[in-house]
Amino acid sequence: MLNISGTQINFLKVRVITFILSAILIFLSIGAFFVNGLNFGIDFKGGTLIEIETSQEIEISGLRDNLNTLELGDVQVQEFGSSKNLLIRVEQQLGGDQVQQDVVQIVKDSLGSYLSSDINFRRTEVVGPKVSGELIQSGAIAIFVAVFAMLVYIWFRFEWQFSLGAVLALVHDVILTIGVFCITQLEFNLPIIAAILTIVGYSMNDTVVVYDRVRENLRKYRSKEITDLLNLSINDTLSRTIVTSVTTLLALLSLFIFGGEVIKGFTFAMIWGVIVGTYSSIFVAAPLLRYLDVKREWNTTSAVDSTR
Amino acid sequence: MLYFSNLKIFSVLTVIIITLLFAVPNFFGKDQLETFPNFFPKQKVNLGLDLQGGSHLLLEVDTEEIIKERVENLNADVRRVLKKNNLNYSNFKVSNESLKFIVEGFNSEIQKEISELSMSNSQNILAMGDQTNLIITQEENTVQINFTEEFIKQSVSNAVAQSLEIVRRRIDELGTREPSIQREGSSRIIIQLPGIDDPDRIKSLLGQTAKLTFQLVDTSVNFDPFNPSKAPIGSEILASDADEEFKYIVKKRIMVGGENLVDAQPGFDPQTNEPIVSFRFDRIGATKFGRVTQQNVGKPFAIVLDNKVISAPVIREAILGGSGQISGGFDSEEANDLAILLRAGALPAPLIILEERSVGPDLGADSIEAGQFAAIIGFIAVIIFMIFVYRYFGLLADIALIINLFMVLGVLSLFQATLTLPGIAGIILTIGMAVDANVLIFERVKEEIRNGSNMMNAVENGYKRALSTILDANITTLIAAIILFFMASGPVRGFSITLAIGIFTSVFTAFTFTRLLISFNAKRLKPNFVGLSKNA
Numbered sequence: 001m002l003n004i005s006g007t008q009i010n011f012l013k014v015r016v017i018t019f020i021l022s023a024i025l026i027f028l029s030i031g032a033f034f035v036n037g038l039n040f041g042i043d044f045k046g047g048t049l050i051e052i053e054t055s056q057e058i059e060i061s062g063l064r065d066n067l068n069t070l071e072l073g074d075v076q077v078q079e080f081g082s083s084k085n086l087l088i089r090v091e092q093q094l095g096g097d098q099v100q101q102d103v104v105q106i107v108k109d110s111l112g113s114y115l116s117s118d119i120n121f122r123r124t125e126v127v128g129p130k131v132s133g134e135l136i137q138s139g140a141i142a143i144f145v146a147v148f149a150m151l152v153y154i155w156f157r158f159e160w161q162f163s164l165g166a167v168l169a170l171v172h173d174v175i176l177t178i179g180v181f182c183i184t185q186l187e188f189n190l191p192i193i194a195a196i197l198t199i200v201g202y203s204m205n206d207t208v209v210v211y212d213r214v215r216e217n218l219r220k221y222r223s224k225e226i227t228d229l230l231n232l233s234i235n236d237t238l239s240r241t242i243v244t245s246v247t248t249l250l251a252l253l254s255l256f257i258f259g260g261e262v263i264k265g266f267t268f269a270m271i272w273g274v275i276v277g278t279y280s281s282i283f284v285a286a287p288l289l290r291y292l293d294v295k296r297e298w299n300t301t302s303a304v305d306s307t308r
Numbered sequence: 309m310l311y312f313s314n315l316k317i318f319s320v321l322t323v324i325i326i327t328l329l330f331a332v333p334n335f336f337g338k339d340q341l342e343t344f345p346n347f348f349p350k351q352k353v354n355l356g357l358d359l360q361g362g363s364h365l366l367l368e369v370d371t372e373e374i375i376k377e378r379v380e381n382l383n384a385d386v387r388r389v390l391k392k393n394n395l396n397y398s399n400f401k402v403s404n405e406s407l408k409f410i411v412e413g414f415n416s417e418i419q420k421e422i423s424e425l426s427m428s429n430s431q432n433i434l435a436m437g438d439q440t441n442l443i444i445t446q447e448e449n450t451v452q453i454n455f456t457e458e459f460i461k462q463s464v465s466n467a468v469a470q471s472l473e474i475v476r477r478r479i480d481e482l483g484t485r486e487p488s489i490q491r492e493g494s495s496r497i498i499i500q501l502p503g504i505d506d507p508d509r510i511k512s513l514l515g516q517t518a519k520l521t522f523q524l525v526d527t528s529v530n531f532d533p534f535n536p537s538k539a540p541i542g543s544e545i546l547a548s549d550a551d552e553e554f555k556y557i558v559k560k561r562i563m564v565g566g567e568n569l570v571d572a573q574p575g576f577d578p579q580t581n582e583p584i585v586s587f588r589f590d591r592i593g594a595t596k597f598g599r600v601t602q603q604n605v606g607k608p609f610a611i612v613l614d615n616k617v618i619s620a621p622v623i624r625e626a627i628l629g630g631s632g633q634i635s636g637g638f639d640s641e642e643a644n645d646l647a648i649l650l651r652a653g654a655l656p657a658p659l660i661i662l663e664e665r666s667v668g669p670d671l672g673a674d675s676i677e678a679g680q681f682a683a684i685i686g687f688i689a690v691i692i693f694m695i696f697v698y699r700y701f702g703l704l705a706d707i708a709l710i711i712n713l714f715m716v717l718g719v720l721s722l723f724q725a726t727l728t729l730p731g732i733a734g735i736i737l738t739i740g741m742a743v744d745a746n747v748l749i750f751e752r753v754k755e756e757i758r759n760g761s762n763m764m765n766a767v768e769n770g771y772k773r774a775l776s777t778i779l780d781a782n783i784t785t786l787i788a789a790i791i792l793f794f795m796a797s798g799p800v801r802g803f804s805i806t807l808a809i810g811i812f813t814s815v816f817t818a819f820t821f822t823r824l825l826i827s828f829n830a831k832r833l834k835p836n837f838v839g840l841s842k843n844a
Contacts, residue, residue: 051671097368097660101511104664121505122671126664131366142795149787157780191730194792194800198737198807201788205741205781209748212777240751243697244744247690251740254686255733260678262358262671263733270737 011234011282012227012290018283022172029179036182041189042125044139046092046132048103051123054115057083066114070106081261085122097128139193143174146200154204158211161292166207169285173203173276180272191266199273202248206241206281213237214289218296226290234286245278312827320820324711327813331718353720356728358799359676361669362502366662367475367514369495373657374467375405375460378430382442383407385425386453393418406454414451419444422453430459467656468495475499475659477652478513496662505668509645517614517658518649520566522597525608525620526557549616550637556617558610563600568593572650574643577635583643586633587650594630602626611636613646665798679732686736687713694743698750700837704825705746708817712742715813716806725809728802738810744781745818749774753838763833767826771819778818782811 042049060077063086067075073091080087090107093099104124111119127135147170155163177196181188213233221229249271256267312320330349333341341350357364383402390397390411395418397411423440430441441459445452455463468491475497476489488500501507526543536555539545548554572587589597601609601623610620611634618636638646691709694702716735720727753770761769789811792804826833 053670097662101515101661101664105508120668120670121666122668124505124664124666126661128660128662130368131663138795142791145795146788146791149791150784153784153787190796190800191803194730194796194803197788197792198785198803201785202741204784204788205744208780208784209777212780236755237751239754240744240747243747243751244741247693247743247747248737248740250689250693251686251736254689255679255682255736258678258682258685259733259736260675260682262675263729266730266733270733 007235007238008231009235009238010231012231012287015283015287015290018287022280022284025179026172026175029175029182032179032182036185038178038182038188039185040136041187042089042092042127042132043190044132044136044188046100046127046129048088048090048100048107049123049125050088050090050104050107050121051080052086052088052111053120053122054084054086054117056117058086058115058117060086063111063114067107067110070110072103072106085261092129092132097130100126100128135190139190142193143196143200146197147171147174150200150204154208154211158215159295161289161294162211162215165285165288165292166204166211168288169207169280170200170203172280172284173199173273176276177269177273181269186265186268189265191263192269195266195269195273198270199277202274203277203280206244206277207285209240210234210237210281210286211289214286214294218294222296226294230286230289234282238282241278241281245274248274312824317824320824324715324817324821327715327718327722328711329718330722331714334717334721349721351721351724353717353727354724355672355676356726356731356799356802357500357502357665357672358667358729359672359727359732360502361505361667361672362500363504363507363510363664363666364798365499365501365507365511365514365664366492367497367499367659368662369464369468369471369497369656370658370660371464371467371495372404374463375455377657378455378460378463379405379407381429382426382453382455385429386422389418389422389425393421405460406452408450408452410449411451412449414446414449419446430463464495468497470656471659472497474653474655475514478648479510481648481652482510482513484510497659503669505666507664507666511661511664513645513649514659515661516649517655518566518652519614519654520569520650521562521612522564522600523562523610523612524559524600524604525610526559527607529557531555531557546610546612546615546617549613549618556610556620558612558617558620563609564589564593564596566650566654568596569650572647574640574647575633576640577633580635582635583638583640584633584635585643585647585650587631589630591630594628597630597632598626598628602628675729675732679729679736683732683736683739687739690739690743698747698839701746701750701753701826701839704822705743705750705818707825708746708822709739709742711821712810712813712817713739715817716809719809719813720806725805726802727806728799730799731802731806734803734806735810738806738814741785742810742814742817745774745778745815746822748778748781749818749822750838757835757838763835763837764830767830767833771823775819778815782815786811 060079064075064077067077067088067090072093075091076089078087079085088107090103093103104126108121147167150170151163151167154166174196177199181192210233213236214230217224217229217233217236221232224232252267252271252274256264256271259267330351332348333350334352336344344350379402386407387400395411395413397409400409401407422444423442426442427440441456443454443456472489472491479487479489479499479501484501485503487502488498490498492498499510501510504510526540529537529540531537533554533556536545536557539557542561543557543559546556546558548556568589570588570590570593572585575584575586576582577584605623605625608620608622611618618634634646687709691706694705694709696702698705713735716738719725749770752774753766756766756769757763786808789804789808793801793808796804
C-alpha cells in the first residue's frame with residue numbers, strides 16, 4: 001500500500017540548493033537559446049514538409065543527395081518512425097507566398113522519377129512566410145497572456161505575494177521547457193506552444209493546491225514560524241502532488257510510447273513540463289513565499305463555506 | 309454532504325445518462341444507426357482533417373491588385389476629363405494609391421466632373437449615402453487625387469465577398485464532398501476539403517483569376533511572333549497560352565468579356581475530335597459578339613484568358629446566335645476545368661495560397677488507431693495505480709473516470725466539436741488529470757481520519773474542504789485552455805476543446821457521481837477503504 005501521508009520532510013532546508021539548481025538550469029536554457037536557438041518547424045519558419053511511405057526501404061543519403069540537386073536550398077530527409085516512412089523538409093524559398101506552392105510539385109516529380117517503389121504521400125504541409133510570421137507572434141502572445149491571466153487570477157484569489165511567487169515559478173517552467181527544446185534541438189512547432197500553455201495550466205494547478213494549503217495553515221497557526229508553516233503545507237499536500245503527477249505521467253507516457261510519431265514532440269514537452277511543474281511547485285513556488293513577506297492576519301472565518 | 313435527496317440522485321443520473329447517450333453512436337456503423345429509433349442521437353464525433361484525411365488551404369485575396377485596378381480606372385477617368393476640357397497636364401504620376409499631376413486652370417467645375425464620373429463608375433461598390441469616393445487636394449497647380457479610405461475598404465471587402473462566392477462555385481463544380489469555405493479576417497479564405505489529400509487540381513483551379521476576354525488581333529503591323537517589336541498605341545503584346553515564346557499583338561479594347569457568358573460546357577469537336585469548350589452568351593453578349601464578328605469577317609479574333617491568348621481563330625462568318633466554341637490544343641481534363649472556370653466566373657483579384665496542410669487517409673487512420681491504443685493503455689495504468697493507492701475509493705474514482713471519458717465523447721458529439729490528433733492527446737491528458745479532483749478529496753478524507761474524525765465525518769469534511777482547492781486548481785487549467793482556444797486554429801484548437809470539456813466533466817463527476825457512489829455505502833465505510841491501514 002502506498003502511503004506518503006504524514007511526511008515531515010524539510011523541503012525548505014534544501015531551498016538554497018534547489019534555488020541554485022534552478023538558477024543553473026535557467027542559465028543553461030537561456031544560454032542554449034542564444035547559442036543553439038530553437039529548431040523551428042515549418043509552422044514558424046515557413047517551408048514545405050512532406051511525409052511519404054514507400055513500399056521498399058529507401059537509402060536516405062542517396063535520396064537526400066538527389067533532392068539537393070533540385071536547387072531548392074536546404075532539403076532534409078529523415079526517417080520517421082520506420083525505415084519506410086520518411087520526412088522531407090524543404091526550407092522556405094525566396095520570393096513570397098506563391099513560390100512555396102511550386103516546391104511540392106517539384107519534389108513530388110523528383111521523387112517519382114528517382115524512387116522505383118510505390119510512394120504514398122501521407123502528409124503535405126506548406127507554410128508561407130506571411131503565415132509563419134503570424135503564427136510565431138500569436139504563439140508568443142498566447143503564452144504571455146496565459147501567464148498574465150494566471151497572475152491576475154491568483155492575485156484575485158490570494159494575495160499579491162502568492163501571485164508573484166506562482167508567476168515566478170511559471171516563468172521558471174516556461175524557460176526550462178523552451179530550454180530543453182534548445183538543447184535537444186527537437187523540432188519546435190505549433191503543438192509545442194499548446195503543450196507549453198498546458199504546462200502553464202498544470203504547473204499553476206499544482207502550485208495553487210500548495211498555496212491553498214499555505215493559506216489555510218496561515219489561518220490555523222497564527223504564530224507558527226513561516227518556514228515551518230511552508231514545510232508543513234508542502235508535506236500536507238505532498239501525497240496529492242505525487243499521486244496526480246504520477247497518473248498524469250502514466251497517461252502521457254502511454255501517449256509518448258504508443259501515440260505515434262506525429263505527436264511525439266508534443267507529448268515529450270508535456271512530460272517534461274509535468275516533471276518541471278511538479279518540481280517548481282514544491283521547490284520554487286512554495287519556498288519563494290518565505291521571501292515575499294506574506295500577510296499573517298487572515299480572516300479566521302473560512303473563505304469558502306460550502307454547505308449543501 | 310453525503311446525503312442526497314432522491315431528486316438530486318435522479319438529476320445527477322439523468323445528466324450522466326443523457327450525456328452518455330450522445331456518446332453511443334460513435335460505437336456503431338452508419339447502417340446500424342439507421343435502425344435505431346428516431347429519438348436516439350445519431351451524430352458521431354466530428355473528426356478533424358488530420359484524423360479523417362483531407363486538405364486545408366488558406367488563401368488570401370491579393371488586395372493590392374484590387375487597389376491597383378481601381379487606381380488605373382481612376383487614371384483613365386481623370387485623363388478623359390482633362391482632355392475633354394482641353395487642359396494640358398504634366399508630371400502625371402501614378403503611385404500605389406494616388407494620382408498627382410500639374411495642370412493649369414483646374415477648378416471646382418472640373419473637380420466636380422471627375423468626382424461624378426468616378427462615382428458613376430463605381431456604383432456597385434459604394435455604400436448607400438456616400439457623397440464621394442475621392443479626396444482631391446490642390447496646391448497652386450499641383451493636384452493630388454486619392455480614394456477615400458472608406459472606399460478602399462469597401463472595394464476590398466466587396467472583392468473578398470465576391471471571391472468567396474466564386475471559390476465556392478468552382479469547388480462545388482468539382483463535386484467535392486462537404487467542402488467548408490469560410491471567410492477569415494478581412495481578406496482571407498479558409499477552405500477545408502475532407503477526403504482530398506492531393507489538392508493540386510483545386511489549387512490550379514483557384515490559382516487562375518479566369519478573366520476571359522475577346523479582343524481583335526492587331527493586323528496593322530507585321531512582326532516576328534518570337535521577337536515582337538513594340539506594340540502600336542492601343543494594342544498590347546500577349547503571349548500564347550500554349551507556348552510562352554509565341555507572341556500576339558492584340559488590340560487593347562475588349563470587345564466582349566467573360567461576364568457576359570451564361571454557360572460553358574466541355575465537349576469534342578465533331579470533325580477533329582479535339583476537346584473543346586462551347587459557350588453561350590447572354591443577350592447583351594450575343595449582340596456585341598454578333599456585331600463584332602459581322603464587322604470583322606476574315607480577321608483573327610483572339611480569345612484571351614488571364615492575359616494569355618488561348619487561340620486566335622479567323623472569323624469566317626458573322627456569329628449571330630450568341631454561342632461559340634474555344635479550341636486551344638487542350639486535353640479533356642483541361643477543357644473540363646476551363647468550362648468550370650468560365651461557368652463560375654472570374655475572380656476580382658488573384659488568390660494567393662498562404663498555407664496548405666494535407667493529410668492522407670492512411671495517416672489519419674493510423675493516428676486514430678495509435679491514439680486509441682495509447683488511451684487504453686494509459687487508462688489501464690491509471691486505473692491500476694488508483695486502486696493501488698486508494699483501494700475501494702480508488703475503484704470508485706476509476707468508475708467515475710470511465711464515465712468521465714464517455715461523457716467527454718458524448719459532449720464532443722453533442723456539440724459537434726471537432727476531434728483532432730492533439731484533441732486525442734487532450735483526452736488522454738484528461739485521463740491523467742481527471743482523477744485529481746478525487747485525489748484531492750481522498751487525501752483530505754485521510755487527513756481527517758488521521759486527525760481523529762470518524763469515517764462519516766471525515767468524508768463529509770473531506771468534500772467540504774477540498775472544494776475551493778479543486779475549483780482554484782481547475783480554473784487555472786481552464787484559463788489556459790480558453791486562451792489556447794482563442795489563439796489557435798485547426799488541430800491545436802481541438803486540443804483546447806477536449807481539455808476544457810475534460811475539466812468540466814471531471815469536476816462534475818467528482819462532486820456528484822463519486823460522492824453518490826460513496827453515499828450509497830456510507831454506513832459501511834472503513835478507513836482502509838480509502839487506503840489507510842486499519843488502525844490509522
